[in-house]
Every structure is written in C-alpha cells, then in structure tokens.
Amino acid sequence: MCGINTVKMNNDLVKLSAESVNLWFGSKQVLKNINIDFAPNQVTALIGPSGCGKSTLLRAFNRMHDLSPDARIEGKLVLEGQDLYDGHFSATQVRRRIGMVFQKANPFPKSIYENINYGLKINDIPKAERKGIIENALKESYIWDELKTELDKPATRLSGGQQQRLCIARAVALRPEVILMDEPCSALDPLSTLKIEELIVKLKKDYTIVIVTHNMQQAQRVADKTVFMYLGEVIEEGETKELFNNPKNELTGNYVKGRFG
Amino acid sequence: MKLAAREKIDDAVKLLFRTTGLLVIAILGGIFFMLIWNSVAFFLKIKPLDFITGTQWNPSGSNAEYGILPLLVSTCLVTLGAMTIAIPLGIGTAAFLSEYAGKRLKSILKPVIEMLAAVPSVAIGFLGIVILGPGIAELTGQSNGLNALNGAILLAVMALPTIITVTEDALHGVPQSYREASYGVGANKWQTLIRVTIPAAAPGILAAVMLGVGRAIGETMTVLMATGNASAFPKGFFHSVRTITATIAIEMGEVPYQTTHYYALFAIAAVLFLITLAVNLIGEYFVNKFRKYQAA
Amino acid sequence: MKKLTPLIEWGTLLFCTGMVCFFLVVILWDLISKGAPSLSWEFVTSLPSEGMTKGGILPAIIGTVLLTMITALVSVPFGISCAIYLNEYAKDTWLTRLIRASIRNLAGVPSIIYGLFGLALFVQGLQMGTSLISAGLTLGLLSLPYVIITTEEALRRIPASTREAALAIGATQFESIRDVVLPSALPGILTGVVLTLSRAAGETAPILFTGVAFYINNPTGFLNQEFMSLPYHLYMLSTQHQAIEEVRPLAYGTALVLIIVVFLLNLTAFYVRYKHSKDE
Numbered sequence: 001m002c003g004i005n006t007v008k009m010n011n012d013l014v015k016l017s018a019e020s021v022n023l024w025f026g027s028k029q030v031l032k033n034i035n036i037d038f039a040p041n042q043v044t045a046l047i048g049p050s051g052c053g054k055s056t057l058l059r060a061f062n063r064m065h066d067l068s069p070d071a072r073i074e075g076k077l078v079l080e081g082q083d084l085y086d087g088h089f090s091a092t093q094v095r096r097r098i099g100m101v102f103q104k105a106n107p108f109p110k111s112i113y114e115n116i117n118y119g120l121k122i123n124d125i126p127k128a129e130r131k132g133i134i135e136n137a138l139k140e141s142y143i144w145d146e147l148k149t150e151l152d153k154p155a156t157r158l159s160g161g162q163q164q165r166l167c168i169a170r171a172v173a174l175r176p177e178v179i180l181m182d183e184p185c186s187a188l189d190p191l192s193t194l195k196i197e198e199l200i201v202k203l204k205k206d207y208t209i210v211i212v213t214h215n216m217q218q219a220q221r222v223a224d225k226t227v228f229m230y231l232g233e234v235i236e237e238g239e240t241k242e243l244f245n246n247p248k249n250e251l252t253g254n255y256v257k258g259r260f261g
Numbered sequence: 262m263k264l265a266a267r268e269k270i271d272d273a274v275k276l277l278f279r280t281t282g283l284l285v286i287a288i289l290g291g292i293f294f295m296l297i298w299n300s301v302a303f304f305l306k307i308k309p310l311d312f313i314t315g316t317q318w319n320p321s322g323s324n325a326e327y328g329i330l331p332l333l334v335s336t337c338l339v340t341l342g343a344m345t346i347a348i349p350l351g352i353g354t355a356a357f358l359s360e361y362a363g364k365r366l367k368s369i370l371k372p373v374i375e376m377l378a379a380v381p382s383v384a385i386g387f388l389g390i391v392i393l394g395p396g397i398a399e400l401t402g403q404s405n406g407l408n409a410l411n412g413a414i415l416l417a418v419m420a421l422p423t424i425i426t427v428t429e430d431a432l433h434g435v436p437q438s439y440r441e442a443s444y445g446v447g448a449n450k451w452q453t454l455i456r457v458t459i460p461a462a463a464p465g466i467l468a469a470v471m472l473g474v475g476r477a478i479g480e481t482m483t484v485l486m487a488t489g490n491a492s493a494f495p496k497g498f499f500h501s502v503r504t505i506t507a508t509i510a511i512e513m514g515e516v517p518y519q520t521t522h523y524y525a526l527f528a529i530a531a532v533l534f535l536i537t538l539a540v541n542l543i544g545e546y547f548v549n550k551f552r553k554y555q556a557a
Numbered sequence: 558m559k560k561l562t563p564l565i566e567w568g569t570l571l572f573c574t575g576m577v578c579f580f581l582v583v584i585l586w587d588l589i590s591k592g593a594p595s596l597s598w599e600f601v602t603s604l605p606s607e608g609m610t611k612g613g614i615l616p617a618i619i620g621t622v623l624l625t626m627i628t629a630l631v632s633v634p635f636g637i638s639c640a641i642y643l644n645e646y647a648k649d650t651w652l653t654r655l656i657r658a659s660i661r662n663l664a665g666v667p668s669i670i671y672g673l674f675g676l677a678l679f680v681q682g683l684q685m686g687t688s689l690i691s692a693g694l695t696l697g698l699l700s701l702p703y704v705i706i707t708t709e710e711a712l713r714r715i716p717a718s719t720r721e722a723a724l725a726i727g728a729t730q731f732e733s734i735r736d737v738v739l740p741s742a743l744p745g746i747l748t749g750v751v752l753t754l755s756r757a758a759g760e761t762a763p764i765l766f767t768g769v770a771f772y773i774n775n776p777t778g779f780l781n782q783e784f785m786s787l788p789y790h791l792y793m794l795s796t797q798h799q800a801i802e803e804v805r806p807l808a809y810g811t812a813l814v815l816i817i818v819v820f821l822l823n824l825t826a827f828y829v830r831y832k833h834s835k836d837e
Contacts, residue, residue: 064721067730069648090268096727106722108737118736119726124263167722174726271729278642281635282656285705288698289659292666295677353573361570370574372827377581379752379823381759383788384588384812387795391805392587418580425577451566479667481762482788486796506669506762513673513766518681530673534666541665 015040015208016061016098016178021075023056025068030056032232034075038178043200043209045223045240047216049260053232054212055103058180061210062098063091079178096123098178099171104187105163107155107170112147115155115166116173123174137173141165142199161192168199172207179203181211185218197222216256220244228252296534299527303327306521312528318492318508320522327525329532331494335409335502336533338495339484340477342413343420347477348470350417351424352459355469358425359432360454378422386486389415394487401499407489410498415483420473427472431465431551432458464551471544475537481506505533585816592813595806601814605772610804614811616773620784621758621818624693627780628757631697633750636704637739643705644712645720645734664702668762671699675767690780692768699763700753707749711742744833748826755822759815761788771797787815 016038023031031053038044046054056065063084065071077084084094107115116134125133138144143165147158155166164184171179181200185193200209200222213219219226220240227237228251236243236252247253254260304312307327315328358370389411397406435458443453459466489501490511503511509526516522599613606612639656647653675695685691715738723733739746761769770783771793794808795801 062725064724067720067724090264091724092264092268092727092729095725100721100725102718102721102725104718106716106718108719108722109741118723119728122267122732122736123727170722170726267729267732271731274731275646278638278646281638282642282647282653284635285639285656285663285701286659288701289663289666291678292663292670292674295674296670299677350573350576353570354577357570357574361567362574370578373578373581375823375827376820377577377584379755379759379819380581380584381761381788381815381819383759383761383792384584384816387791387808387812388584388587390795391809392583421577421580449563451563475665479665479669481667481669482792486792506667509669509673510762510765513676527673530670534670537665537667538662541662545661 013039015080016210017076017078018057018060019076019078021057021060021073021077023053023060023065023074024072026070030232031060034234036227036234036237038208038210039225040208041204041206042224043204043211043222044225044227045219046210046212046227046229047214047219047255048229048235049255050214051231052229054229055182057229058182058210058212059100061178061180062095062100064100066091096174097176098180099174099176101164101167101171101179101181101184103183105160105167107158107163107166109154109156111152112155112158112166113151116170119170119174133173137169138166140172140203141169142195142202143169159192161188161195164188164192164196165199168196168203172203176207178208178210181209183212183214186214193218216244216258228255230255292534296527296531299524300531302519303521303524303528307525316494318503320512320516320525325521327521327528329505329529331492332503332505332508332529333532335488335495336478336504336506338409338498338502339412339416339488339504340474342409342498343416343477344470344474346414346417347420347424347473351421351469351473352428352466354421355425355428355432356454356459359429360450360458374422374425377418378426382419382480382482383486385415385419386483389483389487403499405489407487407501408499409488409495409502412484412488412502412504413498415487416477416480419480419483420477423476424469424473427469428462428466431462431469434465434551435461462551464547468544468547468551471540471547475540475544478540479506479533479537481510485510505529509533588809588813588816591806592809595810596813600810610800610807614785614787614790614807614814617785617787617790617811618814618818620689620769620786621788621815623689624696624764624784624786625754625758627690627693628696628700629750629754631694632700632704632753632757635697636701636750637708637746639701640705640708640712641734641739644709645730645738660702660705663698664706668699668760669765671695672763672766674698675763680767686781687766687768687770687783688781689768689784692764692784695763695767696757696760699760700757703753703756704750707753708742708746711745711749712738714745715741744829748830748833751822751826751829755819755826758822759788759819761786761792764789787811787818791815 014037018034018036021031021034022029034057046058048054059065060073061077065073073085079097082088108118110118113134116137117130120130120133135144138147143162146162155163158166185196188196197218200211203209211222223240225237226240226243228235228243230251236247236249243252244256247256312327312329314330315326316330317326317328318331319326358367362370393411393414394406397408397411398404439457439461440453443457448456484504485507488503488507490503490507491501492503495502509530513526516526601613601618602615603613604615643653643656672695675691679685679691679694680687719737719741720733723737728736764786768783769786769789773783773785791808791811794804794811798804
C-alpha cells in the first residue's frame with residue numbers, strides 16, 4: 001500500500017536497498033513496509049517531519065540498532081545483493097563498508113590525527129600507508145589547508161563545522177562504499193553548512209550518499225533523488241526536482257511547501 | 262589484527278564481563294548461604310524460641326544462654342536515639358541547603374558534609390571515648406560516659422551525611438512549579454517548605470531515613486568503643502548496652518571454631534542481615550515511589 | 558511578633574546546619590590540636606617500642622597502604638568489568654535486575670558481616686589463614702558494590718554518540734569501550750574508586766577476624782602474614798591497652814595520621830572531579 005510509486009530500477013544500478021522492512025521499538029512500530037533503492041554515486045535525501053522514521057531507517061543500514069535491546073527488524077536490508085542481517089556479514093563488516101556521519105559532530109577525545117588514525121589502526125591498515133591516507137582524507141574533506149599545521153591538537157577544540165568535516169574525513173579515510181549522513185548540518189551555522197554541502201556534492205563521485213535532512217533547501221541543493229517519509233512509511237520518492245515541483249501525493253506537497261513538519 | 266580475531270576477542274571479553282556480573286549474585290548468595298548454614302547448625306543445638314525470647318546473652322557461662330533480646334533491644338535503642346537526633350538535624354540541614362543557601366554557601370557546606378562522611382568510624386568512636394564520654398559522665402555523675410546515649414550521638418553524626426545528601430536530592434527533585442503555585446496563593450517561604458515541598462518530597466525523605474537507619478544498625482566500631490558493652494539487659498539511654506555488631510566483634514576473635522558459641526554469632530549476624538535487608542528494601546521502595554512520582 | 562517568626566523559622570534551619578558544621582569542627586579541632594604534638598618524623602618512621610607505650614606507627618602505616626592496594630587490586634578490575642557489563646551489554650531481563658538488586662543489597666550489608674564472610678570463606682574455607690591477603694580480599698568484596706555503582710554512573714554520563722562514533726568506523730563493541738568509552742569516563746571512575754578506597758582504608762570491622770594484629774615485629778608485610786593497620790591500632794590503643802591513659806598521645810597521633818590519609822585520598826578524588834569539570 002505504500003511505496004506505490006516505486007519503479008524497480010535495473011539491479012546493477014542499485015547499490016543499497018530496503019525490501020519490505022518493518023522495524024519495532026518494543027511494541028511500537030517505527031518503520032512500516034519500507035521499499036527503497038539507492039543508486040550508486042548519487043545523493044539521496046530522506047525528508048519528512050520529526051518522528052517519521054527517516055533516522056531510524058538510516059541507522060538500520062549500518063546496524064546501529066544492534067545495541068538497542070528492544071529494536072526488532074523484519075525484511076531485508078541489502079548491500080550489492082547481499083543481506084546485511086542474514087549472518088553473512090558481521091555488524092563490524094557492515095559498518096566498515098557503510099560509513100556514518102552523525103547529527104552532532106562526535107570526534108573522539110583525541111588529537112585530530114588520531115581521530116582518523118584510530119579507524120585505520122583497528123582496521124589493520126599498514127602503518128606505512130596511514131599517513132598518506134590521513135592526509136588524503138583531510139584533503140578530500142577540504143580541511144587539510146586549515147588543519148595541516150595542527151594535527152596534534154585535540155579535535156574537541158575545533159569549531160563545530162570543522163569537527164563535522166573531520167568526522168566526514170574519518171569516515172572517508174576507510175573508503176566505505178556508502179556514507180550515511182544523519183542531519184549532518186543541523187547543529188551548524190550557515191557558512192559551515194554551505195561548506196559541508198559542497199563537500200557532499202564532491203564526494204558523490206566516489207561514494208553513494210544517503211542524507212537525512214530537515215532542511216528543504218538543503219535537499220534541493222545536494223540531492224539527486226529525494227524520498228519523503230511520513231509516520232514510518234515511504235509516501236513518495238523520485239528525482240529531487242520532480243518531487244519538489246510536481247509532488248504526486250498531497251501529503252508530500254503540503255510538506256515540501258512547509259504547511260506542516 | 263584480522264577481523265575474525267578481533268570479533269573473537271569481542272565475544273570472549275563480553276563473556277568475561279558477563280561472568281563478573283553473575284559473580285556479584287554469587288557473592289550475595291555466598292553471604293546468605295554462610296549465614297543460613299551456620300545458623301542452622303546453631304538451631305540444631307538451641308531451640309529457636311529460646312533464642313528469640315531469651316533475655317540473657319551469656320554464652321561463656323557454665324550454663325550458657327543464647328537469648329538475642331538484650332542485643333536486639335540494645336541495637337534498637339541506640340539506633341532509635343541516633344535517629345531522634347539525626348532526622349530533624351538532617352532534614353533541617355537539607356532544607357537549608359536546598360531552599361535557602363546560595364551558591365557560594367553551598368559550595369562551602371557540601372565539602373563539609375563530604376568530609377564528615379569520610380571520617381572513619383573508628384575515629385568517631387575514639388572521640389566518643391575521649392570527648393563525649395567524659396562530658397556525659399560529668400553531666401550524669403557516672404564513672405564513665407560509655408553508654409547508649411554516647412553511641413546514639415556518635416551514630417547520629419555518622420548517619421547525618423547520608424540523610425542530608427539523600428533528603429536534599431529529594432527536595433531538589435520537587436518541581437519548581439509546586440513552589441511557585443504555593444507562592445502564588447500568598448504562602449511565604451517557610452509555609453511553602455513545610456506544607457508543600459517537604460510533603461511532596463516525603464517518599465525521598467523516608468528513603469533517606471531508611472538509609473540512615475541501615476547505616477546506624479550495621480555500624481560496628483563506633484558502638485563497640487562508645488557504649489560500654491555490658492551484656493546485661495539494657496535499662497535505658499544512660500546505661501551501658503551491647504549491640505549485635507559489637508557482640509560479634511568482641512566474641513568472634515576468641516571463640517573456638519565450630520562450637521555452639523561460634524554458630525551463635527552467625528545466628529545473630531543472620532538476624533542483623535535480615536534487619537538491614539528489610540530496612541534497605543523499604544528504603545528502595547520509597548526511592549522508587551519517589552522516582553515514579555517525579556516522572557509523573 | 559510577626560517580624561520575629563521568620564527569624565525563628567530561618568534560625569531553626571540555620572541551627573541544624575550549624576550543628577552539622579560544629580560536629581566536623583569538633584572532630585577536626587580535637588584530633589589536630591591533641592594529635593599534632595605526637596606527630597614527628599620519628600612517629601611515622603619507627604616501630605612501636607616498650608609495649609606500645611613509645612615509638613612510632615610505621616608498621617601500621619605500611620599495613621594500611623598494602624591492605625588498601627590489595628583492596629584496589631580486587632575491587633577495581635572486578636567492579637569496572639561488572640559495571641561495563643551492566644551499562645554496555647546487559648539487556649533489561651530478570652537476570653540483569655537480579656544483578657542490580659544484588660549490588661544494592663551488597664552495598665547495604667553491614668561491614669561486620671563481610672568480616673564473618675571473609676573469616677568463613679578466605680580464612681577457613683580456602684585455608685588462607687588470618688593474613689593480609691584474606692583481609693584484602695574481604696575489604697575488596699566490601700568495596701565492590703561502591704566501585705560498580707560509581708563506575709556505572711560515570712559510564713552512563715558518556716553519550717551514546719561517543720560509542721556510535723567508534724562503531725561507525727568498524728570498531729567492535731569491546732574496542733569502542735576500551736579505546737573511547739573508558740578513556741572518556743576515566744575521571745569519573747577514578748573519583749569513585751579513590752573515594753571507595755578512602756572508605757576502605759578506614760574500615761576496621763571486616764579485618765578484625767581476617768588478619769589484623771595488635772603487634773607484629775616485621776614491618777614489611779607478606780601476603781600470608783598478619784599485619785598491623787592504622788584504624789585497628791587506634792582501636793587497640795584507645796580501648797584494649799593496659800595503660801590507656803599513658804598511650805593516649807599515641808592514640809591521638811594515630812587518629813590524626815589515619816584521618817590525614819583518608820582526607821588526602823578524598824582530596825585527590827575531589828581534585829580529579831574538579832579538574833575534569835573545568836575541562837568540559
């Protein structure tokens with residue numbers, strides 16, 4: 001009954017997908033029969049009012065709900081044809097391939113250098129290669145020029161925008177295939193937001209990006225495709241321009257025009 | 262390290278953490294078992310009724326008697342005295358801290374209470390001997406002031422920090438809107454405290470009192486040093502008494518292993534354990550009640 | 558009359574608070590004024606002599622330090638591990654609730670009962686005899702619930718986003734705890750541990766039957782030997798000595814040293830807490 005507008009894409013154009021996903025916290029159903037495909041090297045925005053389940057869906061993709069004892073998932077979450085939950089992958093493997101950037105920048109209470117180095121270290125990347133990777137990741141995230149002389153400073157001293165870009169660099173350094181972003185700019189000022197948005201657009205040539213956002217303008221600026229969710233269901237999805245200018249569903253129209261949310 | 266190895270370590274460590282959690286249950290179970298086991302050995306030799314109703318504790322006499330009543334009454338007497346002093350003082354201080362004291366005064370008073378809590382019980386007992394004892398002796402004309410009153414005052418000092426801290430938390434947890442509502446109908450600060458804030462915090466304050474009682478009943482060194490330890494049936498606050506804890510402390514060091522007397526000490530310890538358990542459970546009940554009430 | 562009432566009301570509360578402060582002042586004043594004259598370098602570095610009527614308290618200081626160290630070795634790894642299990646892994650099942658109830662009850666068990674447990678389990682059951690190790694294990698068990706409760710509180714203050722940051726880059730749960738959660742919670746854990754140990758250092762009842770001795774002539778304690786300790790030394794000097802009045806200055810000196818040790822540990826804890834709160 002929902003996701004009715006889904007036109008199944010050609011399979012090799014699907015990087016990541018949800019198939020009939022239901023999710024409960026205790027007895028409360030938060031996701032209802034979600035079916036979405038995410039194409040490779042595209043930015044897809046998940047929009048919808050608070051509590052619509054968009055963050056919950058995002059976190060299901062890198063198994064962040066594993067730690068919530070009362071979360072229960074049904075259906076399939078699939079990365080390149082492989083179910084993320086069927087025991088083929090461990091949670092650690094999934095998270096290695098699907099990186100995540102959080103709502104509030106959460107750098108480790110370590111130096112800037114160590115923030116990126118830590119992920120490399122635990123993931124067994126040879127010591128000799130690490131320095132280059134770190135430099136590269138910082139360049140990819142466009143903070144190398146700002147930070148190259150203070151790599152040994154504590155990351156917690158950076159500005160909010162710099163911290164968030166460092167967190168993106170930390171994710172990028174591990175060369176994941178997909179990067180999930182959970183309202184990455186909601187705590188930032190407009191200028192930092194702009195920088196992150198530019199970064200997102202540049203990153204999509206190497207990564208598949210799924211971004212949850214509250215900000216309609218942001219979705220229109222960065223996303224190729226947009227998915228509108230409401231009360232745990234996918235109401236409408238499509239090309240960003242199409243969805244914002246010609247919404248097929250009345251709810252979508254009301255939401256993107258700012259009548260509720 | 263390879264991922265498989267890392268995940269194996271992860272599982273192993275989780276098991277280790279879980280084991281320590283289970284061991285905690287085993288420790289409480291072990292204490293329980295030890296008390297029960299030795300008490301049963303005692304009750305095989307002495308009738309439970311004689312133990313509960315006996316008014317003489319005289320285990321080393323030729324006609325040994327194992328009545329717990331004098332010890333139990335001593336413990337209750339000292340605890341009652343301590344609470345009579347500590348409850349009003351503790352609630353008053355907590356109310357002062359929570360409702361009247363400014364930020365600066367609080368930052369001085371909090372460390373005072375924390376320091377008081379840190380003084381070892383043996384040091385408090387020592388002061389009972391060198392200061393309070395002679396003081397009481399002078400007032401009453403007794404040869405020494407080592408009696409129930411002395412122990413009660415010292416235990417009050419020891420229970421105060423607990424009572425103050427928990428009561429202040431409880432008062433602090435009362436929503437500001439309650440006080441505002443009270444001021445709104447023209448009540449002043451004192452009326453608000455007595456008629457609104459304290460009743461609203463009552464379950465939390467009761468929990469504080471129960472924790473204080475638990476602390477006082479289980480305290481050993483202070484009462485051992487300050488109450489004189491006469492084993493006769495207690496006659497009042499100005500007489501020497503001997504609590505359950507003091508009896509164990511005095512006699513366990515000298516009693517031969519696995520004699521009736523040895524088992525008897527475990528039996529009175531079991532009674533002490535059950536009393537503190539009950540007191541703590543009641544305290545916990547009130548804490549939960551207060552939390553629920555706060556959440557509502 | 559109307560003007561006076563608020564003054565009386567306010568005065569009542571002030572009186573209560575004043576009494577509490579008065580207690581502390583009396584304790585500190587008496588111990589310091591009468592204990593200070595006994596304090597000397599010799600007092601803390603020499604053995605007791607002439608039937609305890611002269612000399613110092615070195616073996617008691619060493620005994621208390623060693624005992625506290627063993628207590629820490631037992632209760633800290635055990636307690637932190639259990640707190641990690643409860644806060645990071647345990648789901649809300651009946652078993653978890655049983656563990657939590659056990660911890661709260663253990664915290665309420667009178668210390669003398671720990672003494673009996675140590676006697677039955679370590680001294681007699683495991684044949685360790687009255688010794689430093691038996692007493693240390695007993696005090697370790699006594700301290701355990703406090704270490705668990707304070708550590709869990711420190712862990713609870715670490716936001717979920719900190720754990721997720723590590724997990725999201727492919728750390729296992731243990732790696733995220735070891736490398737990120739524990740280092741962040743360290744100041745809180747340390748504060749709790751030091752406060753717990755300061756309490757343990759002043760405990761007497763649990764070591765009465767598990768290993769403490771009135772006098773030993775060998776100041777370097779061994780695990781399987783009896784030992785002297787400051788609180789027990791104070792107890793003996795003030796109640797059990799044959800010349801109580803004569804040794805009173807020694808008792809005061811011992812009490813002062815004991816309280817200095819305990820307060821120093823407390824100050825350390827407050828310093829860690831203060832420094833951490835400033836850093837944030």
